[in-house]
Amino acid sequence: MAYSIVRGPNNTVWGFWFSFKPEQMHLLAVAVEKDLSAEVQRDIFSNNYRVVPNTSNNQGGFWVMLDSRPAPGETLPKGKDRIYEYWKCPQCGSLLKKGRIDVALAGATFVGTATCGVCGAKFPQSDVYAGKYDVESPGKTDETAKKWWQFWK
Numbered sequence: 001m002a003y004s005i006v007r008g009p010n011n012t013v014w015g016f017w018f019s020f021k022p023e024q025m026h027l028l029a030v031a032v033e034k035d036l037s038a039e040v041q042r043d044i045f046s047n048n049y050r051v052v053p054n055t056s057n058n059q060g061g062f063w064v065m066l067d068s069r070p071a072p073g074e075t076l077p078k079g080k081d082r083i084y085e086y087w088k089c090p091q092c093g094s095l096l097k098k099g100r101i102d103v104a105l106a107g108a109t110f111v112g113t114a115t116c117g118v119c120g121a122k123f124p125q126s127d128v129y130a131g132k133y134d135v136e137s138p139g140k141t142d143e144t145a146k147k148w149w150q151f152w153k
Ligand SMILES: [Zn+2]
Pocket: 089, 090, 091, 092, 093, 094, 116, 117, 118, 119, 120, 121
């Protein structure tokens, strides 16, 4: 199978390119073969990736991008390397999930208001998707804690 690894700054693995539309098992096979990080393997295991047809060059195939990272040709708010899935209501502190990450990655400009489902506070959608209230997803924090505790053995 033909594939390549897509890397971002600091050599971070952002995803892959495949000549065909891959299944999860293909991604896992690559992660194991190339001995990629635990974070990459977890993203694959938990289906935290998007499969995007390649339209940015004439190579064809598909981009597989981990954790809402942009595929080549997609755009992100300035200074961001991904669009975080969660945001925190600045009024009540509730953790809320963004529903339209794919659309945001396609470069859409959001208008209108996002309403906190817990306290009802309203914020501009554009601020939410620009990352003004971003937080790491809860899973990331758990993983970091686990890794940290390993040093106490
Ligand atoms: Zn709220």
